[in-house]
Amino acid sequence: MQNFLSRARATSRLHIMMISAKGGVGKSTLTVNLAAALQAKGLRVGIFDGDIHGPNIPALLGIAQKRGTAQGQGEPPHPELMMPIEARLDGMDARPIKPYERYGLMLMSLGLVVGEQQAITPEASTAGKMIAVMLHRMDWSDSEGNPADVVLVDMPPGTGEPLHTFIEQGMVDGAILVATREKLAHLDNGRLLRLLKHERVPVLGVVENMTHVICPRCGELIEMYPAPAAEEAVYAGVPVLGALPFHPDFLRETRPAAPLALRTPDTGEPESPARAPLFALADAAVTAMSSLKGGAVIRRKVDECEDCP
Incomplete structure (x- = not known):
């Protein structure tokens, strides 16, 4: 698989996992919005939907999906990904997978090759192998051949597969943890952070999601959960x-x-009060990514974008 690993690396500078120990924290929605904010700042961005059992990124990008066909922009992806896993692994010399394009974002998801109502029930080991097949065959370049600056990987919640396979395949440059302020979320995320530390995966930072609501009349910020005490904040x-x-x-x-x-x-x-914190997050993410190998180019591209927010 080394030639495909080299190709995936050659067509994207950074692979950043969007990760959480618990579901329901808004990770997929955040991944799409952060990707769009990074694109608005002048970067070419890919999204890899690593959630095998619940690939929701196509729906979040407005792609209506029937089995085998994608109703939207771009060419239909590769239905051979639904072949038996052994056949796909034997065919690693097949042509590379080009990402689907939507709103200028590059996308690969198992949700592009199955119907929205179709159940996906691979065994744990098979889920990891499916991730490996898609990752190693990806050609992260847009329709004009320009390589992606960063690929955000929407990982399923938890510390099991396909997380281990993704790390083992060497496709990880860093991780962004998505969390809420609930105590249980902090407990589970503590386990996840210990795993990432053990695997020497750089954690670029944490995004506290759904922390408050904004009053539509006066603009007051109303906290949904109190900030955890310092001794309870696992990150x-x-x-x-x-x-x-x-x-x-x-x-x-x-x-x-x-x-x-x-x-x-x-x-x-209309102007949204949610845009300012989103673009502030994008700025912080760019700064964090610039500390990684290859990240200086991303910082420079954003700084040189004159008309970007």
């Missing part, structure tokens, strides 16, 4: 990249609307 020593509100504008990236970062008054949309 002590890990920088907080941002705190995002629970806001309906984040939820309207479902079809047919574009992600929040791409909706501006210029596109006929």
